[in-house]
Amino acid sequence: MPSPEADLGGAAFIRAHTDLAPAPFVPGVLLHQADEPIGLWELTESEYSSDRPPPFWAFAWAGGQALARYLLEHPEAVRGRTVLDLAAGSGVVGIAALKAGAARVRAVEVDSTAVAAIELNAAANGVAVDAELGDILAGESGGVDVVLAGDVFYSKAMSDRMLAFLRRAARHGARVLVGDPERAYLPRKFFTPLTRYDVPVPHALESVTVKHTTVWELA
Ligand SMILES: C[S@@+](CC[C@H](N)C(=O)[O-])C[C@H]1O[C@@H](n2cnc3c(N)ncnc32)[C@H](O)[C@@H]1O
Numbered sequence: 001m002p003s004p005e006a007d008l009g010g011a012a013f014i015r016a017h018t019d020l021a022p023a024p025f026v027p028g029v030l031l032h033q034a035d036e037p038i039g040l041w042e043l044t045e046s047e048y049s050s051d052r053p054p055p056f057w058a059f060a061w062a063g064g065q066a067l068a069r070y071l072l073e074h075p076e077a078v079r080g081r082t083v084l085d086l087a088a089g090s091g092v093v094g095i096a097a098l099k100a101g102a103a104r105v106r107a108v109e110v111d112s113t114a115v116a117a118i119e120l121n122a123a124a125n126g127v128a129v130d131a132e133l134g135d136i137l138a139g140e141s142g143g144v145d146v147v148l149a150g151d152v153f154y155s156k157a158m159s160d161r162m163l164a165f166l167r168r169a170a171r172h173g174a175r176v177l178v179g180d181p182e183r184a185y186l187p188r189k190f191f192t193p194l195t196r197y198d199v200p201v202p203h204a205l206e207s208v209t210v211k212h213t214t215v216w217e218l219a
Contacts, residue, residue: 010116017043018058020124023092024200025065027072028099030124031090032117034058037204057114060092062199062211064150067179068096070195070215071148075100077177081145084108084174086136086152086165091118091129093150093179098127106130106144137161141169150179159185166218176218181211191216 079101085094088107
């Protein structure tokens with residue numbers, strides 16, 4: 001028997017299960033985050049399993065936080081440019097890009113609740129992200145200047161498709177930056193490191209409290 005909450009739309013569900021709080025490693029960025037990660041995970045896997053993927057959007061992942069921090073410290077990377085935030089989750093990377101002066105950010109997600117979270121989080125930070133539901137990995141990057149992807153190399157299938165997309169984007173002239181906390185499927189040989197950070201993470205999610213995280217540029 002579904003709980004009454006099963007009828008909540010994306011924004012109401014997010015507000016009901018998160019708090020608006022600072023992203024731990026991205027100064028000045030607020031996000032709707034779950035303070036008890038596993039509880040929300042279990043909730044989506046039980047009551048909502050038929051129509052809700054795991055709540056990746058409820059956490060700022062180490063890769064995304066590192067990339068967002070990099071943009072705030074190096075605003076010239078995005079200032080005045082059009083940006084694609086791919087697999088955007090909470091939207092932390094795209095929000096930081098706009099705060100750093102990006103002209104426009106398109107954020108793409110396969111999870112409709114993430115799209116709602118990106119819109120809520122962008123509004124909470126006083127910026128406007130063009131959040132979009134869909135899987136564009138078989139296609140093109142749409143002529144943007146910069147493609148950003150935070151913490152996307154966590155599975156073999158995702159990594160293969162993501163790398164192919166990012167390489168096509170680079171061939172079409174985009175600068176491609178990723179943030180990655182030493183996930184197993186990072187195709188390292190294609191990337192050049194730009195900087196490294198130690199990013200605080202919830203122990204319940206990562207089994208450690210800090211992830212050594214690198215911002216990479218597709219070579
Ligand atoms: C580990 S989370 C990272 C989120 C965010 N970039 C960050 O660093 O906080 C990975 C995200 O990829 C999204 N995702 C998975 N496959 C995708 C695809 N083909 N296209 C777009 N997003 C996808 C998931 O829904 C999830 O939100």
